[in-house]
Structures are given as C-alpha cells and as structure tokens.
Amino acid sequence: MSDSSGTDATPFADLDHYLALPRLGGLALSADGERLVVGVSTLDKDATAWVGSLWDVDPSGDRAARRLTRGAKGESSPAFTPDGDLLFVARRGEDDDAVAELHLLPAGGGEPRVVATHPGGVESVTTPRTGSAVLVQGSALPRSTDLADEKERRKARKEKKVSAILHADYPVRYWDHDLGPAAPRLYAAEPTGTSPEPAGPGRHRAGHAAAADPLDEPTLELRDLTPDAGVTLVETRHVLAPDGTFVVTEVTEPEGGASRRQSVVRIDVATGERTTVLAADADEEFAVGAVSDDGTRLAYVRERRSTPASAPRPWLAVLDLTTGEARDLTDGWDRWPGETCWLPDGSGLLVVADDDGRAPVFHVDAGTGAVTRLTDEGAFSAVTVAPDGAAAYALRSSYAHPPEVVRIDLAGVPGRDGAAATDPVAATVTALRGPVDRPALPGTLRDVETRTADGTRVRSWLALPEGAGPEDPAPLLLWIHGGPLGSWNSWSWRWNPWLMVARGYAVLLPDPALSTGYGQDFVERGWGRWGDAPYTDLMAATDAAEALPEVDAARTAAMGGSFGGYMANWVAGHTDRFRAVVTHASLWDLDAFSGTTDASFYWEREMTPQMRREHSPSTYVTEITTPVLVIHGDKDYRVPIGEGLRLWYDLLHASGLPQAPDGTTAHRFLYFPDENHWVLTPQHARLWYEVVLGFLAQHVLGEEAPELPQLLG
Incomplete structure (x- = not known):
C-alpha cells in the first residue's frame, strides 16, 4: 500500500478517476469469528450511481479478499446467521419499482436466494450470535393489519397517484426524505415452508405460510413485533440480544410544543411484549449501545439535554436488565462516547470517541469505568469483537487514507494476560488484505x-x-x-x-x-x-x-x-x-x-x-x-x-x-x-x-x- 506520491500517479488529479475509486462501508463478522464480510461500492456502467457488492476478507490476513455478490443493483447490510449463512439486502429484476428483499447466501456455497420480502421493502436485517431469531426492519402504513393488507393499501395509493400525507405529530421530514405515511416496524423473521409460488418482484414469500415440501428451501415469515409503533421508531436505533430472545430499541414520543423525547424499551421476540427500561424526562435522553453477551446488561449513552446556556453532555452508562439498576461509567471522562460493543466476558467495553482530530478505540472497564486508549492514528467505525475476545475488527480511516479493514489485537487490554489497568496500552492494529489498496495521494x-x-x-x-x-x-x-x-x-x-x-x-x-x-x-x-x-x-x-x-x-x-x-x-x-x-x-x-x-x-x-x-x-x-x-x-x-x-x-x-x-x-x-x-x-x-x-x-x-x-x- 502507498500513502503518498506525486500528482502523476494520483487519481485525485482527474474527477472521473476519483469517482471510480471503490469505497468500503459496512462490516459483518460470523458468529464463529472465521469469516469477515465488507461492503464495496463502485460506479455502475453509466457512471450515474454507486452499486454495492459484498467481499469476503480473511480475518487472519493471509488470503486475498474475494468477491461474493455481483447483483446489477447491488447488495448491502450483510449479517451472518449463527449457522454461518450470509443474509443481505438487495433489489433484483429490471423493474424500477422493485423493492429491496432479504437474500441468503448459504455458508456452504451456492447461489443467493430470496428468503423474505416486504411490500415496502426490507430496510435492514439484524442477526444474533446464537438462537434462530432474525430481526428485519421494514416500513408499513399506519392502518395495515398484515403484509397482504399492506400490499393492497400501497397499490391503491400508487394507482390513484396519491402522495399526500396527513400528519398529527412532528417532525414531518428528516434530512432528505419525507416522513410518512409509512413508518418503521420491527419484524421477527422465522423459518416457514416455502410457498409453491415463485418469489420475485411483487411476490411475498414472507407471510405465505404454505405446507412445507421437503424439497423446498425454507423461507422466512415476518411476524410484526411493533404493530402499534406509529412514528415512535422513526430514525431510531435498535439492538438484538446475542441469543436473539429480545430487542432493545429507542422510541421517540411527543412531549408537547412540537418536541420529542427519547426513551428505551425492551421487546420480547417470542411474545412481542414491550417494557420500558429507560424513561426519558425533561433533562435527559438515552441512546442504545449494546447488550452484553450474557444478555443481562445494556450499555447505553445517557445525555444531558442542551439548553441555551449549556451544550449536550453525553456519557456511557450500564443498565442491569434484571434488576433495573443503572450505573454511570464514564461521567468523569471528558470525551463523548460513540460506537460501543461489549467484550465477550463482560469485563469491559470497546468505545469509539472523537479525540484530538482522531476517533480511536478505547477500553472502558465495566466495573470501575476506567478508560484506556487502545489505538493511535485513525478514526475507527463498525467495531466488532471476535467471539474469543482475542481481537476486534473495524474500519479505519483518516485524512491520509480511505476506510480499510483492520484487526485490533486485544491481548494487552487491562485485565487480560495479567495487564493492569494502569499499564500503558497500545493495541496492535493490522491492516487486512481488503478489496482495495490505499490510493496514492498528491x-x-x-x-x-x-x-x-x-x-x-x-x-x-x-x-x-x-x-x-x-x-x-x-x-x-x-x-x-x-x-x-x-x-x-x-x-x-x-x-x-x-x-x-x-x-x-x-x-x-x-x-x-x-x-x-x-x-x-x-x-x-x-x-x-x-x-x-x-x-x-x-x-x-x-x-x-x-x-x-x-x-x-x-x-x-x-x-x-x-x-x-x-x-x-x-x-x-x-x-x-x-x-x-x-x-x-x-x-x-x-x-x-x-x-x-x-x-x-x-x-x-x-x-x-x-x-x-x-x-x-x-x-x-x-x-x-x-x-x-x-x-x-x-x-x-x-x-x-x-x-x-x-x-x-x-x-x-x-x-x-x-x-x-x-x-x-x-x-x-x-x-x-x-x-x-x-x-x-x-x-x-x-x-x-x-x-x-x-x-x-x-x-x-x-x-x-x-x-x-x-x-x-
């Protein structure tokens, strides 16, 4: 890899060459830690859109990266099932109105196939490390009762050329898209027999529970976990417990004066039962972080609301999901916690935070709240920990290079291999053999x-x-x-x-x-x-x-x-x-x-x-x-x-x-x-x-x- 060179060798001197550079984003690690998948976006043949593909990256760094998917309209949101199958979201077919569907690439090889659809399109998929639950997000119209009803309501709006939205709450728009009339819902995707009807644009494998044929490949049926969510899940984040038994999600609710507050709820995947675990008030808000591997603790960001006289002030906290006891961890740390994930043994967390023009990975002791910086240069994202806790994987970038896949050696983390919390720690970060080399800089x-x-x-x-x-x-x-x-x-x-x-x-x-x-x-x-x-x-x-x-x-x-x-x-x-x-x-x-x-x-x-x-x-x-x-x-x-x-x-x-x-x-x-x-x-x-x-x-x-x-x- 090259960090810099003269302008003759750099793609930045020509806009077309620059736009043609592949771009990495999204990272998924298999439950056994043996496979790593990253998304790569490249220009389509007309140079009018970026199209995503999925690539296999060797976690050990020995093998060259290998391309897994080649759909004309691209793939995104990779997630491994506990059995090692790869799920991802993609649109297929020539129809411009075709919606994104959930696809599965078998662990043993073969061709990807559609396993679930939603009339409004599959927006994302989340998988556990163990168990059979798969969590799918899709948006549904407020009065639809099931997927068949959702399909008919959408069809009626399209045929009558109606785009109007009647709002009863706020906001009505977000960044670059209108909100409503459909709003996000969370679905449990569960195995069912395959419908004898072929799956394709406009067909709904999910929701067609037909008699199972042993020669058929199983599909997934979507069961609505949030039928009454309304707009409470708009632009919120959710996490699935490692064993797949429950979901923890942010919800936003009106508090008067066109303002909203954000709380956190737990949803049981088997029953859909909903329990508020963190209730927002006028002074604080909460953001979901991660559930510990044993399912007993939630790491979350607790934030003091801003006022005209003071800026927001976030810090990391831990909630015991059994007792309801909350405990602050980093309220004394003068940095703002971002991405968070647990170490498998629950002894600590890895946290990304902006720091002096970088965004390093820090270790936070789950007992004492002590913070130790693990990485030096670069800004890290999509951090995920191997099941044995020996390493973490992430995307690392800086203004010296675009995102690349790296392995972070966690052997020197405090509490491991005899390392004390006061020992200086600088984790070894190794760039893996990713799909793309660093471009030469001018x-x-x-x-x-x-x-x-x-x-x-x-x-x-x-x-x-x-x-x-x-x-x-x-x-x-x-x-x-x-x-x-x-x-x-x-x-x-x-x-x-x-x-x-x-x-x-x-x-x-x-x-x-x-x-x-x-x-x-x-x-x-x-x-x-x-x-x-x-x-x-x-x-x-x-x-x-x-x-x-x-x-x-x-x-x-x-x-x-x-x-x-x-x-x-x-x-x-x-x-x-x-x-x-x-x-x-x-x-x-x-x-x-x-x-x-x-x-x-x-x-x-x-x-x-x-x-x-x-x-x-x-x-x-x-x-x-x-x-x-x-x-x-x-x-x-x-x-x-x-x-x-x-x-x-x-x-x-x-x-x-x-x-x-x-x-x-x-x-x-x-x-x-x-x-x-x-x-x-x-x-x-x-x-x-x-x-x-x-x-x-x-x-x-x-x-x-x-x-x-x-x-x-």
Whole structure:
C-alpha cells in the first residue's frame, strides 16, 4: 500500500478517476469469528450511481479478499446467521419499482436466494450470535393489519397517484426524505415452508405460510413485533440480544410544543411484549449501545439535554436488565462516547470517541469505568469483537487514507494476560488484505496548532501539495466542517481535500470551538455563540497556516457546508481577507431556519431570540465584498432551500460587492433541484467540484472565468 506520491500517479488529479475509486462501508463478522464480510461500492456502467457488492476478507490476513455478490443493483447490510449463512439486502429484476428483499447466501456455497420480502421493502436485517431469531426492519402504513393488507393499501395509493400525507405529530421530514405515511416496524423473521409460488418482484414469500415440501428451501415469515409503533421508531436505533430472545430499541414520543423525547424499551421476540427500561424526562435522553453477551446488561449513552446556556453532555452508562439498576461509567471522562460493543466476558467495553482530530478505540472497564486508549492514528467505525475476545475488527480511516479493514489485537487490554489497568496500552492494529489498496495521494498531511488570544489551543489538519515551499508557496483553502458538533478526523468521499491539493491548493481543516474531541469546555466555548469563538478560532488557525513558508497568504479562499456554510457566510460578512467564499447548504437567517428545519425542537433548545438576532449572517450582508458561490439542493430538509434562496437574493440585492455596469455580479448560485444536503449522485458530485474549482481558479488564482462544465448545458 502507498500513502503518498506525486500528482502523476494520483487519481485525485482527474474527477472521473476519483469517482471510480471503490469505497468500503459496512462490516459483518460470523458468529464463529472465521469469516469477515465488507461492503464495496463502485460506479455502475453509466457512471450515474454507486452499486454495492459484498467481499469476503480473511480475518487472519493471509488470503486475498474475494468477491461474493455481483447483483446489477447491488447488495448491502450483510449479517451472518449463527449457522454461518450470509443474509443481505438487495433489489433484483429490471423493474424500477422493485423493492429491496432479504437474500441468503448459504455458508456452504451456492447461489443467493430470496428468503423474505416486504411490500415496502426490507430496510435492514439484524442477526444474533446464537438462537434462530432474525430481526428485519421494514416500513408499513399506519392502518395495515398484515403484509397482504399492506400490499393492497400501497397499490391503491400508487394507482390513484396519491402522495399526500396527513400528519398529527412532528417532525414531518428528516434530512432528505419525507416522513410518512409509512413508518418503521420491527419484524421477527422465522423459518416457514416455502410457498409453491415463485418469489420475485411483487411476490411475498414472507407471510405465505404454505405446507412445507421437503424439497423446498425454507423461507422466512415476518411476524410484526411493533404493530402499534406509529412514528415512535422513526430514525431510531435498535439492538438484538446475542441469543436473539429480545430487542432493545429507542422510541421517540411527543412531549408537547412540537418536541420529542427519547426513551428505551425492551421487546420480547417470542411474545412481542414491550417494557420500558429507560424513561426519558425533561433533562435527559438515552441512546442504545449494546447488550452484553450474557444478555443481562445494556450499555447505553445517557445525555444531558442542551439548553441555551449549556451544550449536550453525553456519557456511557450500564443498565442491569434484571434488576433495573443503572450505573454511570464514564461521567468523569471528558470525551463523548460513540460506537460501543461489549467484550465477550463482560469485563469491559470497546468505545469509539472523537479525540484530538482522531476517533480511536478505547477500553472502558465495566466495573470501575476506567478508560484506556487502545489505538493511535485513525478514526475507527463498525467495531466488532471476535467471539474469543482475542481481537476486534473495524474500519479505519483518516485524512491520509480511505476506510480499510483492520484487526485490533486485544491481548494487552487491562485485565487480560495479567495487564493492569494502569499499564500503558497500545493495541496492535493490522491492516487486512481488503478489496482495495490505499490510493496514492498528491501531497502530505500534517498537524498544525496555534493558540488563540485567550490561550486556547486550536489544532487543524493541513494537506499540502507536493513541491509546496518557500520558492513555490501554495494558495490556501480554509475548509470549515459541518455539525457543528463534529471534527475533521475521518476520510470523506464527499468533502475530500485531496481533489483541491491535486490542483495545487493547501487545504486547512481546522477544529474550532464547538468541535468534539477536545473536551466539554471546548464545545461550551461556542455554544449559543456561533459567531464568536468558532470564528476567532478559524481566523487564528488561518493565521498559523499563512505563516508557514509553504503557504501563499496573498491567495486564500474559505468554504464550508452546513454549519461550515454558516461559518463561510459569517466569514464573508466579517472579513475581506479571502479572495472567494464557497458556501454549501448553509444557514443564513437563523430565525427562518429554526422553524423550517427538520427537527426544529433540537435547535430551539440552543437558539434564543437574542442568539438568532446576534448570530445570523444575514445581518451583515452589506459587509460582504467577496465573491460568493452559493450551492444548495432542493431536497435538503436539514437546511431548507429557503436559506439558499434568501441568501442568493440578499447577495444580489444588498451585498457590498459592486455590480458591473450591466447589472451582472461576481456571485454565483449552483442549484440542484433533485439533490439533498450533501449532493450525492456521481455526476452531480462531479459538477459540484468542477464549478467550485472553476470559481476558485478565477478568483483565487486570477485565471480567466472557466468554460461552464458540459453537463450544465
């Protein structure tokens, strides 16, 4: 594998080559620990969509990866049954209306086959380590009584061309899709005899309980565990007990004022009986983590709700599912726990948390709550522990490389092999022979630190092009992350700095106030004061980068998306130091945003009327003298299109950038009628970068206005 090379060998110098790079995501480990499967997405033959396939990766690292599936429309959500069969979700057939079905690839080899369908499509599958239960998620209309009834109701809406939704609660949208009228339900998928009717698009194997034929292969019948769930399971997470006997799931319920609270319930798989195990209140919420291997304890995240004066504060806790006793584990740890999984013997947990521009794996002692960092570089995700507890597997990425499959040796974890909790632990992390090698980079990556006027440390990643130095300094691009509660710590295919580096830019990726991984106080510095410390931190980071001999301080630009777009707008109205500003999916008027975003109640907890007045970039439109490129997708429900439309009008109507005598302007608006918050389809992503790079070349590099990309007409 190669970490870096010159631009001649890098795929980042050409957008088509970049889009063609395979992308890893999703990881599944068999119950015996002998097989590991990862998903790989590649461009389809028309280069208009990414299609997933599943690959077998040797957990020992000896064998090369092997492709398992080749469906034209792709496969996703791999999960092993206790017997070693591989379940996954896929659509088949040429019909564009075909829904995703549950498929099974036998452990002993053979062809995949459909084992369960749902009229609305199978959305995900979860399997236990032991037992026979399989948990399937699918969405059903509120009044449907069974799958046959669900099919008829959906057919009637389609035939009558009805898309209307009558809402009685909130929210009505989420990120990039409308909510309702169907809502998620959880189903137990249980073996049954195969129907003599063939399974195919529109056929419902699940729910057809026919007499079993010994020559037939068994299918799965879906039994609804949550028939009265309504919208309580919308955008929630659930976990299945290791023995498959019960499910623990988050539920959201109204609490008045268009707000919702999140509790946790336990559902018995055999009976469907539901028991609330963690009840939310006005001050705290809960998020499901993992159930211990013996089924007696639930690890979960307990979070203090935010207020206008204080940011959210999460920590890890453990609930005894037998006694109902809850115990805090990491309330004294100044980091925010993320992904969580138990060690098989129940002695501790592996937890991922943002930390100083990385997202390492930590060990948390289940008895004392002591935290030990296990890994060094990289951001880890999809962590799963081998059944013997000797190793864990994960995806690891950083801004030096995209996700790759790794093995984490757990021999030195405190409490194992005589290791004490105070012993220094750095687990050995080994990259396995995955489906894809690291792409060659067009430059180098380094940490950059500075101190603000109040003494606060602010760190950033700086990606530098090959050859940048005192004799040939690179123009600087300040790229501001979204969130705002987040960090530049893991590879992003969508927001990738190396495409800019390949064209000669130095790209600065700072973590200002509100960023996670630097402690609660660092978050609180910017809470409710978005235009204060986050802005001054960004300017301090920019000052530090511009002082480097590899950077040309006279040629700079700023850009960002979502909250990063908000900050780009704020920057444009508060300084003229940048030659160009690019603002994507950005907040402009906080008063309008707070009532039209998809989860207004969350933002209302922070945004007082005074905060909205004092920290709206729209207030400073007359101070904007820098050319601004506005980008927005119409299907963006997190930052609704109204923000982009109002920003564009205000720039033309009132900004301080002089217009030409003929009324034209240097500002630009790139609008995507069918895209969402991120702009995800391949050719739209390609256009995004073409337009951004052209805008920067004109205003930062002083080149002639570029010719419009061909696909813009």
